[in-house]
Amino acid sequence: MPDQHRSHAIPRTGGHSAPRSASQPVLRLDRLVRTHGSGATEVHALRGIDLSVHAGELVAVMGPSGSGKSTLLTLAGGLDTPTSGHVIVEGMDITTAGRRQLAALRRRSIGYVFQDYNLIPALTAAENVALPLELDGTSARKARAAALASLDEINLRPLADRFPDEMSGGQQQRVALARALVGNRRLVLADEPTGALDSETGESVLALLRSRCDAGAAGILVTHEPRFAAWADRVVFLRDGSVVDETLRSRADSLLSGRAAGL
Amino acid sequence: MSIRHGLLALLERGPRYGSQLRSEFESRTGSTWPLNVGQVYTTLSRLERDGLVAPGGEDAAGHTLYAITDTGRSELREWYERPVDRTNPPRDELSIKLAMAVGAPGVDIRAVIQSQRHATIQAMQDYTRLKAQAITAIEGGRADERDDLAWLLVLEQLIFQTEAEARWLDHSESRLVRLAARAAAEPAPPAAPAAPPATGPAADTTAVRSRSARTRRG
Numbered sequence: 001m002p003d004q005h006r007s008h009a010i011p012r013t014g015g016h017s018a019p020r021s022a023s024q025p026v027l028r029l030d031r032l033v034r035t036h037g038s039g040a041t042e043v044h045a046l047r048g049i050d051l052s053v054h055a056g057e058l059v060a061v062m063g064p065s066g067s068g069k070s071t072l073l074t075l076a077g078g079l080d081t082p083t084s085g086h087v088i089v090e091g092m093d094i095t096t097a098g099r100r101q102l103a104a105l106r107r108r109s110i111g112y113v114f115q116d117y118n119l120i121p122a123l124t125a126a127e128n129v130a131l132p133l134e135l136d137g138t139s140a141r142k143a144r145a146a147a148l149a150s151l152d153e154i155n156l157r158p159l160a161d162r163f164p165d166e167m168s169g170g171q172q173q174r175v176a177l178a179r180a181l182v183g184n185r186r187l188v189l190a191d192e193p194t195g196a197l198d199s200e201t202g203e204s205v206l207a208l209l210r211s212r213c214d215a216g217a218a219g220i221l222v223t224h225e226p227r228f229a230a231w232a233d234r235v236v237f238l239r240d241g242s243v244v245d246e247t248l249r250s251r252a253d254s255l256l257s258g259r260a261a262g263l
Numbered sequence: 264m265s266i267r268h269g270l271l272a273l274l275e276r277g278p279r280y281g282s283q284l285r286s287e288f289e290s291r292t293g294s295t296w297p298l299n300v301g302q303v304y305t306t307l308s309r310l311e312r313d314g315l316v317a318p319g320g321e322d323a324a325g326h327t328l329y330a331i332t333d334t335g336r337s338e339l340r341e342w343y344e345r346p347v348d349r350t351n352p353p354r355d356e357l358s359i360k361l362a363m364a365v366g367a368p369g370v371d372i373r374a375v376i377q378s379q380r381h382a383t384i385q386a387m388q389d390y391t392r393l394k395a396q397a398i399t400a401i402e403g404g405r406a407d408e409r410d411d412l413a414w415l416l417v418l419e420q421l422i423f424q425t426e427a428e429a430r431w432l433d434h435s436e437s438r439l440v441r442l443a444a445r446a447a448a449e450p451a452p453p454a455a456p457a458a459p460p461a462t463g464p465a466a467d468t469t470a471v472r473s474r475s476a477r478t479r480r481g
Binding site for chain 2: 229233
């Protein structure tokens with residue numbers, strides 16, 4: 001089939017080429033259940049979710065409000081405890097980890113990006129990015145060097161000494177993304193990161209998240225915007241706390257294949 | 264799709280022969296709408312009949328060249344200035360399918376919606392990856408930047424179009440869910456003598472059916 005030959009001709013970036021099945025996922029959710037309340041007022045936020053995200057992969061989670069998207073992200077990041085099931089981050093089951101272990105894992109392995117950026121207003125961009133490293137015991141000098149390198153990677157080095165209120169929303173969100181992935185952190189959990197941004201800026205944030213995943217991070221993107229979800233390798237659909245469907249990884253070559261072959 | 268005006272637009276840049284027009288049309292639009300060379304020659308002969316193009320000799324290799332006429336140029340200008348006609352929306356299979364699925368016995372309309380949403384988002388993923396490649400090509404300053412840019416615009420149109428479809432599906436589903444919840448919460452209306460007989464399967468509790476039942480009663 002000529003299309004199959006074409007698919008090899010398409011340059012794929014970063015971690016896509018690694019055989020996924022052979023490697024350990026950065027994040028694994030195993031039969032994850034979260035129930036709030038009990039008896040008549042019991043609410044089943046998540047009803048047994050299985051999901052793995054590997055290095056180099058960006059997974060989008062979509063679903064109507066109340067479908068469990070945010071609960072999933074909160075549990076994946078160890079900010080809440082599941083009713084049953086397991087959350088395994090880089091091989092460690094965080095549902096059975098002690099409080100200190102969990103705090104250390106959150107500092108070292110997991111980065112968050114929120115809709116409203118959540119940068120600390122009294123700190124500069126570089127200080128915000130350096131903060132997780134400093135909290136983890138890295139010296140201020142080394143942390144700053146790592147923060148500057150991280151800002152440099154996303155072309156924001158010139159903004160290193162600006163405070164959040166001196167930056168645009170898009171710039172703040174890109175700094176938040178740098179903070180989420182500074183050091184050796186490989187898991188980024190993004191909750192509607194484009195929610196407060198205009199379409200073009202939102203797209204630049206998504207392109208950055210995509211490129212960080214191509215460079216080896218694993219990401220979950222919760223969004224209700226189909227156009228942003230489309231940057232992901234897989235899109236998982238939640239409804240009433242269950243995965244009802246998911247798309248396969250993109251096969252750009254299967255569509256408009258004549259043109260794709262030329263690239 | 265206007266092949267006619269597409270060809271006129273290419274001929275405005277200078278005389279061209281048939282297969283050259285075909286390949287330029289496709290490189291502009293990323294082969295999104297492939298043309299066969301027969302379509303190109305059929306269109307050229309109609310354009311010639313209407314006085315919009317004229318044969319313009321041969322090139323060194325003996326290809327028959329076509330050139331745009333002044334009438335062709337003014338037709339092309341008018342085409343650029345004239346908005347695309349929306350008075351007769353093209354038949355849309357998905358709209359027709361959902362319209363038919365409403366209250367259809369044995370059809371789970373939410374499953375119909377999800378199956379389409381899957382395909383629509385998948386297509387958006389594909390377009391988005393191609394778009395990222397086009398942007399990389401443009402930023403890398405490739406020689407055929409103009410074609411890459413034209414293709415990027417076409418891809419983004421496809422992305423926005425599929426996005427509108429995905430949003431419409433989300434909206435339709437949440438409307439169905441809301442109506443179903445309302446129908447379930449409403450007390451049963453007093454039995455009217457003219458109440459329509461239940462014709463659907465007993466298990467069918469879709470909101471839209473109950474709404475249409477209410478409409479009939481009203």
